[in-house]
Amino acid sequence: MTETAAAAGVGDCASRTSVRPRPDGQDSYTIGEVAALTGLSAHTLRWYERIGLMSRVGRSHNGQRRYDNDDLRWLEFVGRLRLTGMPVADMVRYAELLREGDHTFAARQELLVRHREEVRRHIAELRATLAVLDFKIEIYGGSAR
Amino acid sequence: MTETAAAAGVGDCASRTSVRPRPDGQDSYTIGEVAALTGLSAHTLRWYERIGLMSRVGRSHNGQRRYDNDDLRWLEFVGRLRLTGMPVADMVRYAELLREGDHTFAARQELLVRHREEVRRHIAELRATLAVLDFKIEIYGGSAR
DNA sequence: TGCTTGCCTGGAGTGCACTCCAAGTCTCTA
DNA sequence: TAGAGACTTGGAGTGCACTCCAGGCAAGCA
Known part of the structure; x- marks a missing residue:
């Protein structure tokens, strides 16, 4: 369980760690460091690569993953x-389109536009529920008193 | 598959159906009608009852579920x-507290207050992402042209 | 009378997004 | 030189929220 300890220790605040982004050129991070920086587990990082959500990450001379700042931004x-x-x-799908090159601009844009609509719809739902929650909480406040 | 057909036919708009809420007193709905009204499947409605998310629903003389307006509101x-x-x-947990009676007011309120915080946090996240999406979509617009 | 439709049950199956395991390699420190 | 610790792999396991299945019952209609 040693491997996930770093990520687990980070908890809900991924930046509370000694690992800091390094300037481009000297940017090389082990999977453990990336786990600490992002809050993702090393398992999840390998899985992301396996399913194609990340293009193949660079390797050290002995086959270990070495992430760079572009990977971190992604x-x-x-x-x-x-x-x-x-x-x-x-x-x-979006990652694949990116790898395919410039002729997929339109498709990528469409994907993001569709997602933006989803997000907007979701915000509206959350706002409506917030109103319901406010109402209920107020009722409880009044009744409890 | 006959059973889920009603719910499936409703699609994304649960109110596009001939079943309408009835006045209190004449409010009695079969599971199929509730599925059409809520957009949930009959399977899910039975499952909700099984796990205690709904208190036991009333039954007809032959054991079939009969939902009322209170059930619908819940x-x-x-x-x-x-x-x-x-x-x-x-x-x-919230449903259990409700069934336990008036002395659980405070606990219920706390549960809702905590959830409200979650919802607020989530809205903030969505807003931040919306800004990122706007930026990326604009870039694509400029590059594609 | 037979057929269709809608409902009942407990338990098994599904899809998603991880999460863990076993067995091994490499590097560093005592 | 031994041991610890971080890493590697493919594949299996987990938890959540449903979703479906098999076998059966009851009511309405041709």
Whole structure:
């Protein structure tokens, strides 16, 4: 269980760690460091690569993964999409389009536009529920007193 | 597959159906009608009852479920909580507290207050991502042209 | 009378997104 | 030189929230 300890220790705040992004050129991170930086587990990072959500990560002379700042930026974006509920399959599709090159601009844009609509719809739902919660909580406040 | 056909036919708009809420006193709905009204499948409605997310629903003389307007209102609230990401286990906990009676006011209020915080946090995340999406989509617009 | 439709039950199956395991390699420190 | 610790792999396991299945019952209609 040693491997996941780093990520687990980070808890809900991924930046509370000694690992900091390094300047481009000297940017080389082990999977454990990336886990600490992103809050993802090393398991999940390998799985992301396996399913094509990340293009193949660079390797050290002995086969260990070495992530760079571009990888970190990509993981941050992926994290955003994930937090806003985009299915992993859609994120993989987006990653594939990116790898395919410039002629997929339109398709990528469409994918993001569709997701933006989803996010907007979701915000509206959350707002409506917030109103319901406010109402109920107020009732409880009044009754408890 | 006859059973789920009603719910499936409803699609994304649960109100596009001939079943309408009836006045209190004449409110008695079969599981199929409730499925059409709520957009949940009959399977899910039975499962909700089994796990205690609904208190035991009334029965007809031959053992079939008969839902009333209170059940419908509860299902609507549950649907809101579900859409805002509350785990089913928490919703079950809330339902249990409700059944336990008035002395659980404070606990119920606390549960809702905590969820409200979650929802607020989530809205903030979605807003931040919306900004990122706007930026990326604009880039694609410029590059594609 | 037979057929269809809608419902009942407990338990098994599904899809998603991880999460862990076993067995091994490599590097570093005591 | 031994041991610890971080890493490697493919494949199996987990938890959640449903979703379906098999076998059966009851009511309405031709």
